[in-house]
Amino acid sequence: MPPDQAPDSPTADPAIVVVAVPTPLRRCFDYLPGNEQPAGGWCCGVRVRVTLGRRQVVGIVVDFRAHSDVERHRLKPIEALLDQTPLPADWLWLCRFTARYYQHSLGDTLANAMPVLLRQGRPLEARTRTRWFATEQGLATTAEQLGRARRQAELLGVLSQHRHGLVASAITAQGFDQAQLRGLHDKGLIDSTREWLAAPERRSGPVLAEPSLTLNHEQSAALAAMHEGLDRFHPVLLHGVTGSGKTEVYLQLIEAVLDRGRQALILVPEIALTPQTLERFRRRFSVAVVALHSGLNDNERLDAWEAARAGRARIIIGTRSAIFTPLAAPGVIIIDEEHDSSFKQHEGLRYHARDLAVVRAQHHAIPIVMGSATPALETLRHAHQGVYRHLRLTQRAGHARPADMRLVDLRGRPLRGGLGPQAMKAIGEQLDAGRQVLIFINRRGFAPSLSCHECGWIGECRHCDARLTLHRQPHQLICHHCDTRLPVPDACPSCGSADLRPQGAGTERTEETLSEAFPDTPVLRVDRDTTRRRDALEQTLTRVRRGEPCLLVGTQMLAKGHHFPHVTLVVVVNADGGLYSADFRAMEHSAALLTQVAGRAGRASHPGQVLIQTHHPDDPGLRLLIEQGFDALAEQLLEERRMARLPPWRHMVLIRAEGQDASMLHSVLEEGGNALRVWLGEQGLAVDCLGPVPAPMERRQTRWHVQLMLSAERRSALHRATAWLDEWLAAHPGSRRLRYSVDVDPQEMT
Template sequence: MPKRIANIAINTPVYSLFDYQIPSNMDVRIGNRVNVKFRNRDIVGVVFDIKEESLVDHVKLKEINSLVDNAPTFSPEYLSLISWVSLYYHYPIGQTLQTALPKYISDGKVIYEEDNFSESSIKQNKIFDYSDDQENAIGKISSNLEKFNCFVLDGITGSGKTEVYKNICEKVLKKNKQVAILSPEINLVPQLIDDFINISEVSQYHSGLTEKEKFINWCSIYKGYKKIIIGTRSSIFTPFNDLGLIIIDEEHDVSFKQQEGLKYNARDVAIYIAKNKNIPIILGSATPSLESINNIRKKSFIHIRMKNRVSKSTLPDLKIINMDNKKNKTISDEILLEIENRLKRNEQSLLFLNRRGYSPVIMCKNCSWIPRSKDNKLPMTYHKSKNLLICHHSAKCTPFKNICPTCGNKEFINIGEGTEKIEEIINYSFPNARIIRIDSDTTRKKGELEKIFKKARNNDYDILIGTQMLSKGHNFPNVTLVAILNIDQRLFSPNIKAIEQLAQQLIQVSGRAGRYNKKGKVFLQTSLPDNDNLKKLIKDGYENWAKDLLTYRKNLELPPHKNFSLFKAKSRDRMHANKFLENVKETLIKSKNIEIFGPIPSTFPKKNSLYNMHLVVQSNSKKDLNYALRDCINRVKNITYLNKVKWSIDIDPIDYD
């Protein structure tokens, strides 16, 4: 009787599965974790398939050493998901599986048994007085819970999307099914847990947990004992026991796209899962992504609008302040006066600047020398509080010695401003105010950000100064003034989604003001008040602006009307990266129905001492694009300069980095 062959996924940068013989006395099944010998190492693999034949001579095949679990750990449906993700994003299947699993599971730790967990119970939620918009949204979604539908819950800030989520969630839980809720940022998870903990026990899953915590929570979800799962993008790969609903909060956020390793978009993976499980998915946002708006146009997604705030308050007034004639001013007198008025009324002000540090560039006053990173030649940001020069792209830092190495001068000019400088100005202007700066420099300790947000909601601070951390999903009841301080550089960014992200951020951060019964005001400082995008956004609103942008992109054959990918190469020698991609281009050009541009340098041509270049590969057909890339991957091993570069593929990229 011929021995059976197991196709096993192993954590290695190879796109295929590996064949191992199954010992005759071993009951190996699809989905089992197994111990195998791989390149003289004992490692854990996962059985994806079992067959009778192998292309490799049976004499050369190694045997499986032992089973990790007697019963299969993974269902065929889960393995099918991992296979699809690997194929769609063109990433090795073993490394795809490794990305999806907590370390303890990958390492072969035994899954917690049933007596380690207690089953969640559904709690009685308080009766809520829903608005007409909320009632309409609940009605539309509730009548379609038994099949796949993708609902875009398009609700302005303060319209009460969370209460809609909670109502639908309760209905799904009553059917004894699980609900997965994805958030773009870890710092938004605690607030979501507070919102849903009154319905049922919640399990969280994200990179902020320890490996042990991730393992325990993964097991509780896997066994079906936790019904509500709240996490960031990685939580979409949890093997849910019986999933009935997926909610993607702030679906427009680019944080759902992973930028390193497996470059997946958790929102898109979630839609794939919902479609295959035939369950509903809700994409919630005050500023839906262009992809979602385009799918609404094509009737692929169901559009539900919520255009009124629950508190009956109106959206804040927005005023542009022209800084073109105020070159020596960082914060206009008008904004300082508005802050003073808020302090008198015991109301809060929020100052938004998406740039941390004191100054993005410092320059010698005598010879114009600028400190630059050795890795990428980009200017280093000055952090005054630590007296450090930090490269925000490589994270490398060096002490600032306050002396020019070129001419010996000790006088420097600060060009531009970061949150540290804004904090310094506000402290000087309002010495008695309670001020907090919120950025990644001040919130590094675990739990620190949650404490700050709680204090902000309790009115323990008068003035909040921060980066994009403040723009997403937070509810500050007493904030009535928002000042957006500098957005000019981003108006001309070459990145694909830059202008879309900027518009979303402006709307989102503006929505922090006047969310209850106090009228809010928003001020936008810019030296480009006549910019067409700004004028259109402010005059016509996000929805009309987005529709115009979609038309503009269609005329230029840009995403989401065209399918894009980047074939990336990194090398210590720029010529090696360029030559490698030239050879890749020669391979790709033989494929049908695709267009290729490049090789061209990345937005940051040099990063971490490596030169970055890429090809832009595009097609009207996603199928043709993926086929061409898959065929190219099979031929890459024969391409010259392969051993001189690190290469990767980015499907549906969000920028050209």
């Protein structure tokens, strides 16, 4: 039986144990049981330590066999048993499905789905802490009764003031020590309990810590429709304009799930959204809420993972990888901003968290809600077909009006830091009125390139087919693809001229321009460079929410899900960057981003305005977006995709190969493509094989990149073809000189 279909029932004394180990090889390895055995017998899902080559690794048991293809005397025994009980069966099922669907190694998939400490062999145990509290006898004891034990009396007084007690670290922070704790404990005046560091168990009581908000008619109708599917698989697209109150609908749906004793998993696209989402959920609910994202350290991540598995954490909020969090009692999955490309993993295991969430919800027979103002075309087509229930929210909450969107023609206009005269005037007017302004520019750094005015030289990366971005802090030329860093030259390396000029504008240059133009107004820049420090973004956003006049300059980190009630003007510095691209999804992604950015303006009592600067004001797609909105553009794009036989009307797989020799890459992929076409003809499978062609950025990090694309109307045929080509490439003699990846349902072609 294949490892991804193996039963999870215990096996008393297997002859051969099949273990999935973290390796790119798409096979599992046979081992002898060894001396240890789980208390309940061998079963799938227990972790073991095994020898692989010359190193020891942590693997997971996935199957059992009576015989092995390898001679028994050559098999190695399992070195150590790490678990007495298996990892959750539903988690193991999801990993098996993921590996099978995304054509990836099962061992590597399991490793990616586990916290780092579990991969290293750490026991599946969350950290605990000691909480001390005064007993009834202690509450009745006075300081005089303790006589000369003055510090004990002070400590007892402190604990008596805290009905739920104090943790040991808080006690020692106030200057008390273990001797005083022991003294009071020996007298029966205080006692202690052990509690989990993440999601400590709470006493029973109402799930709400504060009352829910009143819903409008559309929100109430959407919530009622969701309640109909609480006990079954019920996929819902909550299609609401920005500011329509989708989060409040989520919160009230989660309340119903919690009342049934179940858990809620909420996925958000960016780590930047996690703190504000956590704060809002923890204010609303009295149950334990945990976060799972890349900003946690290894101990924090394991604590949260275990709390969700054990059921103590009732609400789990996380980014993409949180889809692999085990749940003791799954009740609902919510994908906020479901259209966002951040839900797709672009390296290693190239899964899409939204799609896995749908599969997981179906497996558990629970509802899933996908919310967005700009749904992905794949999701929109499912809604049109009736596969997903389509619920609409067309009104902004609190009667806020939609922002007024206008195109600003930049042709022939002077620019300062990427901003035209109309934008500068509008910014000044809003600041004079005591408002806030958001300037969106999706390019970090000072300028996209540095060039010589005399000879036309442009600073380019010697490792990539890309230009070096000029930064002021630090003052360097930096490649945003391979992180090559070079000092800024004093003179042109080609002709020696000192007339070197920055071309275009990035966030740093726009920030500098605004600081000069509006010296009395703080300019807050938000991009990857300014938010590297932990909590840096949250501190900036807290300052913005205070409502004081300011200029907020940032990249797409600011476009997703943030609530800025005092922002009344949004300026998009350059709307043309994503309009013309080799990627057929470019217009979809650009339109969604512009719509999301525009949604940050006018979310409270003051009307909002959006100025979109462009050198192509007559672009038909851009005009349709401005005049009729994202929904009209999405319908047009869907029809164009249908005519062009592109997703979501067909399914795709992209084979990406890279190596030091470009001609060798083309040769191997061309040979593989031809062999696949012959095999497809023999099998009678309707799969198109296109390429190989150079990648849009052919040279990156000193390596050449080539692509081969497969497409078909039926997923089954496409997966069979992909699996065959994968085996062919793995067996080819030239495979050792290249690296290749299989990207099922690619979201980016560039």
